Amino acid sequence: MIYPTNRKIIAAITALLFSTMACRAATRLIAPDTPTPLPPTATFVPTFTPIPPPTATPTPVVFESSCPLVVSQIIEDAVSDGEIVGGDENADEEVDYLVDYDVNGDQIESPLVFSVRDDLEDEQGDRATHEKIWQYFTRLIPAEYRGFVSGFSIFTDGEKNYLAAVNQSESDPEQWVLNVDIADSYEKTNLTYTLLHEYGHLLTLNAEQVVVSVPVYENPEDETIYQAEVSACPQYFPGEGCSNPDSFINEFFTRYWTYLFDEWQEIDQQADEDTYERMLDNFYDTYQDQFLTDYAPTSPAEDIAESFTFFILSPKPELNSIANEKILFFHEYPELLELRARILNQLCVEFPP
DSSP states (O other), X not given: OOSSSOHHHHHHHHHHSOSSEEEEESSOSSOOBOOSOOOOSSXXXXXXXXXXXXXXXXXXXXXXXXXXXXXXXXXXXHHHTTOSSOOOTTOOOOOEEEEEEEEETTEEEEEEEOOOOXXXXXXXXXXXXXHHHHHXXXXXXXXXXXXXXXXXXXXXXXXXXXXXXXEEOSSOTTSEEEEEEGGGOSSHHHHHHHHHHHHHHHHHHSTTTEEEOHHHHHOTTOHHHHHHHHHTOSSOOOSSEEEOTTSHHHHHHHHHTTXXXXXXXXXXXXXXXXXXXXXXXXXXXXXXXXXXXXXXXXXXXXXXXHHHHHHHHSOOOOSOSHHHHHHHHHTTOHHHHHHXXXXXXXXXXXXXX
């Protein structure tokens, strides 16, 4: 999960996980630093501002899963197993890339094998498991919704640290690569949550949503170039480029992050990891009713990815909190309601009674 959260930490992760990467980690993906928290004198709680559909537009029928226990179990397992945040503090943080594949439709091909330690050779050569993970992703996400995914990579850093990531392709900034840790792929409910979260990044950051910044893409560690591109963007700049005015992420940011962003940026700019972590925890505690998980406040990009995952897996909620309003945000888009119905139908096939 890399979106302009702490840029110094991103640079370090970049060296391991290619250029720009959006990851879910069992620990906080971008390990925070935290100086003395600066609690606001008064907590501003915005009023709900859901946008009603036009009078002439009938409210779409919201499909709910025929296997509600399955979808609720996916969220429950992710939370209880520490897959959203938390995890093993002693986990091995060294990231080893094992193999890269080109994506051709629903197939992966042309494996590029990396030099690895002897103890990783079995996982590297386990093509059957690589195929199993990729094919599960293709069954969950219909082909017309993932045409910008041109690569698939298998990596590992041990169990329950980094679970998965997405990043722009090294050969084309408008194409994307899905990366999955093979060590975290065997628990299907957690893998499901992870893949949906990562698809939330793909959905909201692809080139139809965010105009790619070629200078940032070609100079990922140049802070001067990055800040110049941010300053030139009249909308939200998630890291890869300037979001379109009507993009999912710009609309989400405008509604839910504009009044929080300055406070969040002060946290995000902390260089000390412990200080960052402490301040982010305090930020979450202050605005807890606005986030669906304690991983969501890591960045606007992580917040929208978590909210998308809950949109897919949760019944349509009541409008009784800003966190629930973030789920309802996606209900405003008929094409996403259709995608949700198709994913839920497939999940009931994947987890038979």
